[in-house]
Amino acid sequence: MTGVATSKSSPWSWLTDPKRRGPLLVAPAIIVLFVMNIFPLLWSFGLSFFNYRANRLNVPEFVGLRNFERILTDDKVWDRFQTTALIVGSSVVLQLIIGFALAMLFAKHFPMRRMVMMLVLTPMMLSFVSVGVFFKFYYEPTFGLLSWVVNLFSDETFVLLATPAGAIAGIVLADAWMWSPFVMLLVLAGLVSVPKYLYEAAEIDRVSAWRRFRTITFPYIKSLLLLAVLFRTIETFKLFDIVYIITNGGPGSSTETIAVFVYRMAFQNFRTSQSAALGYIILFIVIVLTNLYLYSVNRRAEEEAL
Amino acid sequence: MARQREIGKAGWWHTLGATVIGLFYFFPVLWIILTAFKTRTDALAIPPKLFFTPTLENFKGVFFRSSVSGDSSEATNFGLYFFNSIFVAGTAVLIAVIIGTLAAYAFSRHPLRGNDTYLFIILTTRMMPPIVVIIPIFLMFRVTGLAGSYWGIILLYTAFNIPFSVWLVKSFFDELNPEIEDAARMDGSTDWRVFFGICLPQIVAGLAATFVFGLILTWNEFLFALLLTGVETRTVPVAMARTIGGEVGVDYGLLAAIVTLFLIPIFFVTFMLQNQLLRGVTFGTVKK
Numbered sequence: 215m216t217g218v219a220t221s222k223s224s225p226w227s228w229l230t231d232p233k234r235r236g237p238l239l240v241a242p243a244i245i246v247l248f249v250m251n252i253f254p255l256l257w258s259f260g261l262s263f264f265n266y267r268a269n270r271l272n273v274p275e276f277v278g279l280r281n282f283e284r285i286l287t288d289d290k291v292w293d294r295f296q297t298t299a300l301i302v303g304s305s306v307v308l309q310l311i312i313g314f315a316l317a318m319l320f321a322k323h324f325p326m327r328r329m330v331m332m333l334v335l336t337p338m339m340l341s342f343v344s345v346g347v348f349f350k351f352y353y354e355p356t357f358g359l360l361s362w363v364v365n366l367f368s369d370e371t372f373v374l375l376a377t378p379a380g381a382i383a384g385i386v387l388a389d390a391w392m393w394s395p396f397v398m399l400l401v402l403a404g405l406v407s408v409p410k411y412l413y414e415a416a417e418i419d420r421v422s423a424w425r426r427f428r429t430i431t432f433p434y435i436k437s438l439l440l441l442a443v444l445f446r447t448i449e450t451f452k453l454f455d456i457v458y459i460i461t462n463g464g465p466g467s468s469t470e471t472i473a474v475f476v477y478r479m480a481f482q483n484f485r486t487s488q489s490a491a492l493g494y495i496i497l498f499i500v501i502v503l504t505n506l507y508l509y510s511v512n513r514r515a516e517e518e519a520l
Numbered sequence: 521m522a523r524q525r526e527i528g529k530a531g532w533w534h535t536l537g538a539t540v541i542g543l544f545y546f547f548p549v550l551w552i553i554l555t556a557f558k559t560r561t562d563a564l565a566i567p568p569k570l571f572f573t574p575t576l577e578n579f580k581g582v583f584f585r586s587s588v589s590g591d592s593s594e595a596t597n598f599g600l601y602f603f604n605s606i607f608v609a610g611t612a613v614l615i616a617v618i619i620g621t622l623a624a625y626a627f628s629r630h631p632l633r634g635n636d637t638y639l640f641i642i643l644t645t646r647m648m649p650p651i652v653v654i655i656p657i658f659l660m661f662r663v664t665g666l667a668g669s670y671w672g673i674i675l676l677y678t679a680f681n682i683p684f685s686v687w688l689v690k691s692f693f694d695e696l697n698p699e700i701e702d703a704a705r706m707d708g709s710t711d712w713r714v715f716f717g718i719c720l721p722q723i724v725a726g727l728a729a730t731f732v733f734g735l736i737l738t739w740n741e742f743l744f745a746l747l748l749t750g751v752e753t754r755t756v757p758v759a760m761a762r763t764i765g766g767e768v769g770v771d772y773g774l775l776a777a778i779v780t781l782f783l784i785p786i787f788f789v790t791f792m793l794q795n796q797l798l799r800g801v802t803f804g805t806v807k808k
Binding site for chain 2: 232235236237238239240242243244246247249250251252253254255257258261268316319320322323324325326327328330331332333334335336337338339340341342343344346347348349350351352354356357359362391396399400403438441445448451452454455458459473476477480481486489490493494496497500501503504505507508511
């Protein structure tokens with residue numbers, strides 16, 4: 215009892231009140247995030263209603279929604295969104311296929327499985343810059359490995375990055391190589407959760423391999439596959455470093471993803487307030503996707519609980 | 521290991537196939553490492569050389585460049601860049617994990633009003649493209665003079681790691697059995713002691729995993745570092761990108777040596793964290 219009494223009289227008592235414990239513990243995290251994320255975002259929200267260029271000393275001029283109007287009617291912006299969608303779509307599909315195949319390989323035990331799996335998981339842990347360096351080296355027309363392989367079959371010099379389609383393929387290949395192990399991990403998690411007796415029952419009933427997959431395996435991995443697709447879509451949407459290193463958006467602007475486009479707009483052309491407006495449009499898309507992702511995470515948790 | 525019992529054993533062909541494909545998948549990394557040990561002519565040889573006399577020239581070249589006049593050699597800045605990468609990532613992640621653990625404990629044990637909303641906002645700050653937030657941060661750093669300083673980039677990386685730390689550490693707290701904590705409280709333990717004496721010791725491995733994951737994410741980060749570090753605070757990824765940006769003949773042997781040095785910590789981490797990898801890369805949203 216005395217303990218309660220003293221703590222009440224102490225000047226710190228309002229702080230140590232159990233009711234305030236939650237907010238107090240969360241405060242440092244929220245403060246840092248506010249200073250470095252939320253406040254800057256509010257700033258750029260304000261900025262998106264002004265005409266402002268960071269390389270000039272002019273006073274920002276209020277222009278209302280004109281920046282958003284310009285961005286949304288700009289053909290270039292739509293073109294870059296299409297490029298991004300193409301790269302994200304093909305890369306995520308490729309990751310699903312490769313990741314799934316890899317998971318099938320590692321779904322069984324064999325000697326040195328842990329070692330071999332570590333080799334496969336390494337790309338995921340590399341920096342985008344390193345992966346960019348790898349593939350730029352392999353795509354090099356004169357001494358790159360890829361050109362060498364192609365030259366075994368044809369005499370022409372093979373320059374993958376010279377055509378828009380080739381450049382996109384080059385980027386997609388690098389990104390898919392890096393992130394397929396991620397899908398593999400998720401699929402493996404699903405495969406492990408399939409009760410073994412279902413397979414044994416299927417064996418007795420002589421069910422075909424395809425039907426076994428469709429009726430037993432797939433239901434167990436489908437929620438994880440959905441998570442993989444959403445997570446990879448959100449992440450690939452940000453694709454910047456690999457493009458910056460391998461093609462720098464070229465040839466022309468054929469591999470310029472929306473992230474590279476915003477970067478150029480903000481830091482090379484200094485259309486600061488317009489890039490802030492475009493940033494907000496991107497942010498909106500990401501918030502929608504993140505919502506979908508968390509929704510699927512929660513639904514999966516509920517399914518597991520049943 | 522319950523997991524090991526649930527999956528079957530592979531036959532010989534499966535084992536062979538998996539090993540070959542695993543090696544093939546790793547080949548791009550292996551080839552870069554081999555390139556790092558080649559002379560300039562060997563590195564660019566066509567057909568590619570699988571067997572060659574290894575040399576350490578490239579690794580020497582990362583840190584020392586022979587000056588034009590001849591035999592004396594001067595140090596390059598890469599020593600500094602490696603130090604910067606380690607120092608900046610280490611400090612930022614340490615602060616972020618401490619702050620994140622406190623918040624994670626609150627989110628897990630003392631839910632606030634609107635708990636899920638806070639968690640959602642926190643995750644969104646991590647999911648959004650860095651390019652969106654970098655524009656105002658760039659302006660902010662210019663005004664406050666933080667651009668190019670250690671403090672600026674450390675503060676930014678702390679914020680970058682907090683969402684990830686909160687979510688990941690929360691997933692570890694959520695797995696603990698709260699009855700043990702309740703029992704301790706009944707026995708008269710203060711909340712302080714419950715947190716430090718009972719909760720934290722149970723998740724030490726998880727905290728270590730969070731710290732190391734954060735290190736890797738920060739160690740690999742490029743865009744923030746590109747825009748917000750100066751000559752003195754430059755990190756290795758930025759320095760690598762600048763090396764490749766040189767239009768006149770990129771020295772791939774040298775670049776391969778830098779990448780190889782940059783890889784070493786990553787091999788250790790991937791090996792150590794193999795069982796936590798899935799949880800780490802999904803920020804704790806997928807546990808198993």
